[in-house]
Amino acid sequence: MFGRESSAPSLQHEMMGGEGLPGPAARPRPLTIRTLLVLLIAAILLPLLALSLYLADRYASAERRVIEARRFDVVESITEILHRDVEKIAHTLRTVATSDSLRSSDLTAFRNQIAAAAPLASIDYVILSDQAGKPLLVFSADGGPAPAVSFRLSDIPAGQDLSVSGFLRGPDNEPEFTLSVPTICAAGARCVLSAVLLLKRYNGMFAEANVPPEWTAGLLDRNGVMLARSRDPEKFLGRTSRSETQVIVQESEKGGVYDGVNFEGVAASNIFRKSALTGWTTVIAIPKTVINAPLTRIFMLMAIASAVLIGLGLLLATILARRIAIALRRLSGAAVALVDGGAPQIENPGIRELSEVQRAFEYAASIAHEHRETQTRLRSHELFFRLLIDSAAEGIFSIDQSGTITICNAAFVRLAGATDESQVVGWPLLDIMQHTRADGTLFTNIDDPILSAARTGFNRHAEGEFFFRRDGNAFPVEYWVRPIYQDEQLQGVVCTMVDISARLRAEAMNAHLAAIVTSSADAIKSISLEGNVVSWNEGAERLFGYKASEIVGQSLSILIPESRRGELQEKISAVANGENFRRETVRRRKDGSLIDVHIEAAPIYDARGAIIGVSTIARDITQRKRIEGELRSREAQFRSVFNNSAVGMARSGLDGHWLMVNARMSEITGYSAAELLRRRAVDLTFTDDLYADEDQMRDLLDGKIPSFALDKRFIRKDGSTTWVGITVSLERDSAGQPLYFLHVVRDISAHREAEQHQFFLMRELSHRSKNLLAVIQAMARQTARVSYDIDTFLDRFSLRLQGLATSHDLLVHQNWKHVLLTDLVQQQLAPFVDMDSGRLVVGGPMVAVIPEAAQALGLALHELATNAAKHGSLSAAGGRVAVTWDFVTVDGQERLRVEWAESGGPRVKPPAGQGFGHVVITRMAGRSLDGHVEIDFAPAGLRWAISFPTSNLVLG
Numbered sequence: 001m002f003g004r005e006s007s008a009p010s011l012q013h014e015m016m017g018g019e020g021l022p023g024p025a026a027r028p029r030p031l032t033i034r035t036l037l038v039l040l041i042a043a044i045l046l047p048l049l050a051l052s053l054y055l056a057d058r059y060a061s062a063e064r065r066v067i068e069a070r071r072f073d074v075v076e077s078i079t080e081i082l083h084r085d086v087e088k089i090a091h092t093l094r095t096v097a098t099s100d101s102l103r104s105s106d107l108t109a110f111r112n113q114i115a116a117a118a119p120l121a122s123i124d125y126v127i128l129s130d131q132a133g134k135p136l137l138v139f140s141a142d143g144g145p146a147p148a149v150s151f152r153l154s155d156i157p158a159g160q161d162l163s164v165s166g167f168l169r170g171p172d173n174e175p176e177f178t179l180s181v182p183t184i185c186a187a188g189a190r191c192v193l194s195a196v197l198l199l200k201r202y203n204g205m206f207a208e209a210n211v212p213p214e215w216t217a218g219l220l221d222r223n224g225v226m227l228a229r230s231r232d233p234e235k236f237l238g239r240t241s242r243s244e245t246q247v248i249v250q251e252s253e254k255g256g257v258y259d260g261v262n263f264e265g266v267a268a269s270n271i272f273r274k275s276a277l278t279g280w281t282t283v284i285a286i287p288k289t290v291i292n293a294p295l296t297r298i299f300m301l302m303a304i305a306s307a308v309l310i311g312l313g314l315l316l317a318t319i320l321a322r323r324i325a326i327a328l329r330r331l332s333g334a335a336v337a338l339v340d341g342g343a344p345q346i347e348n349p350g351i352r353e354l355s356e357v358q359r360a361f362e363y364a365a366s367i368a369h370e371h372r373e374t375q376t377r378l379r380s381h382e383l384f385f386r387l388l389i390d391s392a393a394e395g396i397f398s399i400d401q402s403g404t405i406t407i408c409n410a411a412f413v414r415l416a417g418a419t420d421e422s423q424v425v426g427w428p429l430l431d432i433m434q435h436t437r438a439d440g441t442l443f444t445n446i447d448d449p450i451l452s453a454a455r456t457g458f459n460r461h462a463e464g465e466f467f468f469r470r471d472g473n474a475f476p477v478e479y480w481v482r483p484i485y486q487d488e489q490l491q492g493v494v495c496t497m498v499d500i501s502a503r504l505r506a507e508a509m510n511a512h513l514a515a516i517v518t519s520s521a522d523a524i525k526s527i528s529l530e531g532n533v534v535s536w537n538e539g540a541e542r543l544f545g546y547k548a549s550e551i552v553g554q555s556l557s558i559l560i561p562e563s564r565r566g567e568l569q570e571k572i573s574a575v576a577n578g579e580n581f582r583r584e585t586v587r588r589r590k591d592g593s594l595i596d597v598h599i600e601a602a603p604i605y606d607a608r609g610a611i612i613g614v615s616t617i618a619r620d621i622t623q624r625k626r627i628e629g630e631l632r633s634r635e636a637q638f639r640s641v642f643n644n645s646a647v648g649m650a651r652s653g654l655d656g657h658w659l660m661v662n663a664r665m666s667e668i669t670g671y672s673a674a675e676l677l678r679r680r681a682v683d684l685t686f687t688d689d690l691y692a693d694e695d696q697m698r699d700l701l702d703g704k705i706p707s708f709a710l711d712k713r714f715i716r717k718d719g720s721t722t723w724v725g726i727t728v729s730l731e732r733d734s735a736g737q738p739l740y741f742l743h744v745v746r747d748i749s750a751h752r753e754a755e756q757h758q759f760f761l762m763r764e765l766s767h768r769s770k771n772l773l774a775v776i777q778a779m780a781r782q783t784a785r786v787s788y789d790i791d792t793f794l795d796r797f798s799l800r801l802q803g804l805a806t807s808h809d810l811l812v813h814q815n816w817k818h819v820l821l822t823d824l825v826q827q828q829l830a831p832f833v834d835m836d837s838g839r840l841v842v843g844g845p846m847v848a849v850i851p852e853a854a855q856a857l858g859l860a861l862h863e864l865a866t867n868a869a870k871h872g873s874l875s876a877a878g879g880r881v882a883v884t885w886d887f888v889t890v891d892g893q894e895r896l897r898v899e900w901a902e903s904g905g906p907r908v909k910p911p912a913g914q915g916f917g918h919v920v921i922t923r924m925a926g927r928s929l930d931g932h933v934e935i936d937f938a939p940a941g942l943r944w945a946i947s948f949p950t951s952n953l954v955l956g
Contacts, residue, residue: 032321032325033321033324033325033328036321037317037320037321038313038314038317041314041316041317042313044313045306045309045310049306052302052305052306053299056295056298056299056302057295059294059298060292060294060295060298063294063295064292064294064295067286067290067291071271071284071286072271074209074210074211074215074217074284075217075255075271075272075273075282075283075284076273077208077209077210078206078217078219078273078282078284079273079275081205081208081209082202082205082219082275082277082278082280082282083275083278085201085202086164086179086277086278087277088120088121089121089123089179089195090162090179090181091121092118092120092121092123092195093126093179093180093181093193093194094181095117096110096113096126096193097181097183097184098183099113101113102128102183102184102185102186103184103185103186104186105185105186107128107136107137110128111137111139114126115139118139118141118195119141121195122197122201123141123195123197124140124141124142124176124195124196124197124198125139125140125141125147125195125196125197126138126139126193126194126195126196127147127149127151127193127194127195127196128185128191128192128193129150129151129191129192129194130185130189131152131153131189131190131191133150133151133152133192136185136191144171144172145171147168147170147171147176147196149168149194149196151178151180151192151194152192153182153190153191153192155180155192156180156181156182161181161182162179162180162181162277163179163180163181164177164178164277164278164280165177165178165179165180165221166223166225166227167199167221167223167226167238169238170196170198174198174200175198175199175227175237175238176196176197176198176199177197177199177221177227178194178195178197179194179197180192180193180194180195181193181194199227199228199237202227202228203228203233205219205228206228211230211284214287214290215230215284215285215286215290216229216230216231216262216284216286217229217230217282217283217285218230218236218241218282218283218284218285219280219281219282219283220241220245220249220280220281220283221280221281222279222280224240224245224246224249224250225238225239225240225241226238226239226240226241227280236263241283242260242261242263245260245270245283248260248272249272249274249281249283252272252274253274254273254274254276255271255272255273255281256271256272257269257270257271258270258272260285262285262287266287266288266289267287267288268285268286268287268288269285269286269288270283270284270285270286271283271284331357385407389408389409390409390410392409392411393411394411394496394497394498395408395409395411395414395415395416395496395497395498395499396408396409396411396412396494397409397412397424397429397494397495398484398492398493398494399450399451399454399492399493399495400454400492401454401455401490401491401492402428403428403429403430403448403451403454404427404429405424405425405426405427405428405429405432406425406492408421408424412424412497415433415467415469415475415497415499416432416433416469416470417469417470417471417473418470429450429451430443430444430445430448430451432470433467433468433469433470434467434468435448435450435465435466435468436465436466436467436468436474437466438464438465438466440466449462449481450493450495453481453483453493454483454490454492454493455490456490457483457485457490457493458481458483459481459482459483460479460481461479461480461481462479463476463478463479463500464476464478465477465479467497475499475501476499476500476501476504477497477498477499477500478497478500479495479496479497479498480496480497481494481495482494517535520537520539520617521539522539522543522617522618523539523540523542523543523544523597523616523617523619524537524539524540524615524616525537525540525556525615525616525618526604526614527556527572527614527616528612528613528614529572529612529613529614531555531556531557531568531569531572532553532555532556533551533552533553533554533555534552534613535548535552536548536552540618543589543595543597543618543620544559544587544589544590545589545590545591546590556568558588559587559588560587560588561586561587561588561594564585564586567583567585571599571601571614571616572614574601575601575602575603575611576603576611578603580600580601580602581599581601581602582599582600582601583598583599584596584598584599584621585597585599587618595620595622596620596621596622596624596625597618597619597620597621598618598619598621599616599617599618600616600617601614601616601617602614602615642660642662643662643663644663645664646664647664647746648662648664648665648667648668648669648724648743648744648745648746648747649661649664649665649742649743649744649745650662650665650676650742650745651731651740651741651742651743652681652740652741652743653740653741654738654739654740654741655680656680656681656682657677657679657680658676658677658679658680658681659677659740660677661673661676661677668714668716668722668724668745668747669684669714669716669717670716670717670718671717675717681743684715685712685713685714685715686713686714686715688713689712689713692712693708693710693712693726693728696708696710696728697728700728700729700730701730701738703736706730707727707728707729708728709725709726709727709728710725710726711723711724711725711726711748712724712726722747723747723748723749723751723752724745724746724747724748724749725745725746725748726743726744726745726746727743727744728741728742728743729741729742730742818848818849818850818851818854819848819849819851819854820846820847820848821844821847821848821849821857821885821898822842822844822846824854824861825842825861825883826842828858828861828862828865829861829865829881829883831865832865832866832868832869833865833869833874833881839874839880840880840882840883841880841881841882841883841884842883842884843882843883843884843885844884844885844886844898845885845886845887847885847896848953848954849952849954850952850954852928852952853929853952853953855928856924856925856928856929857898857925859920859924859925860920860921860924860925861883861900863917863920863921864921864942865881866917867917867942868881868905868942871906872902872905872941872942873902873903873905873941873942874902874905875905875906876904876905876906878904879902879903879904879905880902880903881900881901881902882899882900882901882903883898883899883900884898884899884901885897885898885899887950888947890932890947894950895931895947895948895949895950896948896950896952897945897946897947898945898946898947899943899944899945900942900944900945901941901942901943902941902942902943903940903941907939907940908937908938908939908940908941908942909937909939910937911937921935921944922935925946926946929946929948929949929952930948930949930951930952931946931947931948931949932946932947932948933945934946
């Protein structure tokens with residue numbers, strides 16, 4: 001009691017915020033609620049203010065970048081406007097300078113041309129000067145006096161065709177500049193054509209370039225003299241820029257940026273751009289105040305907003321702190337009363353959380369007395385109970401109705417994976433270990449059987465369920481749950497659990513092994529080291545036909561054919577040495593039939609590690625052996641068909657490389673099989689055909705088509721091209737994935753040549769038919785002219801058609817390619833003279849003529865033979881005809897000369913007129929063969945000859 005009374009005032013004093021007695025152990029003064037609230041508001045506002053300042057700075061930086069980007073665009077726009085104007089003026093001068101009137105010294109005409117061209121470029125004055133600068137012509141757009149300016153050819157820099165001056169003053173003190181181009185005057189003299197232009201033409205240039213009013217833009221010549229300015233141009237035009245501007249501009253070749261002071265004395269950021277065309281410099285100055293305006297404006301707004309927020313926060317913190325402090329002082333008095341064992345009397349603090357504290361104080365006072373009495377009894381039993389449960393090997397713990405562990409022994413601490421009791425007691429059971437059913441599904445606080453028993457008071461026994469430790473490891477358990485009552489009130493349960501992991505593993509192993517042996521489709525048996533059967537499963541009964549009762553205890557040799565009896569002792573010896581034994585062999589079934597089996601044998605060990613028997617697994621491989629034999633036979637058949645096929649056959653991978661080719665494929669391509677296997681399909685494909693099968697290949701891979709066929713060209717090893725017909729299909733695995741392509745390749749070169757030749761023949765037939773009809777039409781027309789009646793016309797026309805038909809027969813026999821000249825002569829003369837009579841002499845080198853030449857020569861020979869038979873040598877009994885030919889050279893060109901010579905016939909007289917026959921043997925033959933015709937009506941006999949180029953022959 002003394003301790004309680006002496007401690008209460010100090011506790012009350014401390015809770016009221018008073019100062020304690022001085023001493024070395026005095027604690028530092030705690031912070032007030034008001035201070036904490038101020039700090040809380042500061043903690044909230046300061047990051048917001050910092051973020052706002054950062055965003056403001058980023059916004060101002062973005063604004064500055066926009067200004068900097070815009071000034072670059074503006075200076076480029078001004079320079080572009082200047083260039084367009086100067087190039088327009090220069091183009092006008094160059095155009096006028098090419099005038100013919102200037103070359104011919106017609107200055108009056110030249111002046112008129114200038115007057116017409118000057119307004120197009122707004123040119124004020126044009127001056128034509130000689131090489132020394134003497135004016136030759138002066139043109140003024142308004143008729144005013146000409147500027148007193150001299151233009152010499154030397155003023156134009158060497159290698160350039162344009163010169164632009166700097167700032168000048170005109171006769172009326174007007175600012176101006178000049179632009180000059182070299183030209184050629186009369187007699188080739190070099191002159192200078194110059195334009196004098198007023199600078200006021202650029203007054204509107206800055207507005208066109210959208211220069212803001214707060215910026216200052218200017219145009220400087222090479223000497224830094226102001227040519228144009230966006231602000232106050234009248235005041236600053238002609239003035240020299242500041243020295244620092246001149247130095248910076250002259251040191252830079254193209255342009256740049258610098259800081260300086262403008263003519264008004266205002267600090268500014270400047271950007272300039274030099275014109276390579278004129279040598280002038282465009283300068284833009286932006287006051288620093290304009291650039292920094294966004295940052296200044298945003299910072300001022302931030303400062304005002306920050307001050308308002310901080311003031312409001314401090315006011316709110318003060319009001320709230322006062323109210324909370326009053327309520328806490330009242331609660332401190334209640335705490336003193338609770339310590340003294342009395343009932344605290346507290347007014348409603350008006351704050352929800354403090355009201356809950358008030359109710360807690362009142363409840364605590366009601367149970368404080370009961371708690372002190374119960375604590376005394378518990379201490380008396382705790383030591384005995386602890387000694388009792390810690391001696392048990394099983395895990396023992398108790399939980400209350402809420403599921404919190406109230407006590408446990410050392411064995412349970414180990415099962416839970418903890419190191420001491422403090423890591424278990426006071427924790428909910430399911431926070432220490434997760435509890436699952438045998439199928440692995442988790443119990444929850446609602447359906448967990450142990451927690452349910454703690455709420456209902458039922459006994460429970462279970463096994464095969466699992467607990468998971470905090471480290472994730474699970475273990476199966478068997479447990480018993482019993483309820484705990486006190487004063488007939490259920491307090492919870494006590495649970496005793498045993499880890500059954502080792503027991504379940506042993507049971508599972510035995511069951512697993514038994515199931516494997518029993519249910520295996522293979523024959524599993526064990527024998528002693530003497531060779532007697534010890535065990536025999538159902539698979540062995542199905543395979544060999546013996547029941548277990550029939551063979552257990554018998555020697556295994558009854559299954560082994562006589563010729564293989566040594567295998568049993570070989571197997572036992574290998575296993576007795578600790579080795580495994582594997583072999584494919586033959587065994588005998590109960591019905592005497594032989595089967596192919598695969599045997600695997602391994603040693604059986606006892607608990608001491610000694611080999612006591614042999615475990616054998618036998619698998620029926622009869623079906624596999626049969627299938628392997630069929631596969632070998634089919635493989636041999638495939639190889640025979642593949643290698644002896646009359647068409648090319650090949651297999652290629654998905655990357656296009658040849659994997660397998662037959663002999664015919666090598667014959668088609670000219671490559672050996674080894675050479676082809678180092679190549680891809682595209683390596684053989686003609687360039688124009690590389691992508692011919694791209695779409696079909698894609699459809700084949702996508703499964704849209706089973707195969708496709710096309711014709712393409714292969715490049716053979718010797719470089720020649722051959723046509724092939726290819727059929728491509730795709731082989732897939734059992735899962736439908738592509739494995740490789742199958743190619744069937746046929747050499748279709750002869751077929752393609754036949755098609756091409758047939759096409760050629762059809763075109764040639766059409767052409768020949770047209771020509772033949774034209775020849776027949778001409779023959780009919782000419783024959784009609786010299787015929788007196790229809791009978792005469794029919795006789796003559798029929799004979800000429802017969803001669804033409806003879807030539808065509810010869811061409812048809814030669815596929816319309818050529819005709820041997822010997823055959824042509826003999827066939828045309830055969831109707832008129834017996835070939836064996838000796839009256840016809842035919843001789844000359846073996847030559848063939850083209851179809852056109854055969855028709856022309858055939859008609860000529862037919863006319864000559866007809867005339868000879870009627871009026872010439874063939875009309876007399878002893879007359880003869882000699883047709884010979886040979887190669888001759890005429891004017892350095894090789895030609896073939898064909899001669900017709902008659903002898904032994906009637907005396908020849910020149911004809912009184914020229915009929916169609918004469919036209920055929922002279923003009924038609926000459927024109928058709930591009931040849932030269934000679935004819936001699938000698939009294940002894942007619943002589944005719946024609947020489948024509950070898951282009952009418954088929955050589956080689």
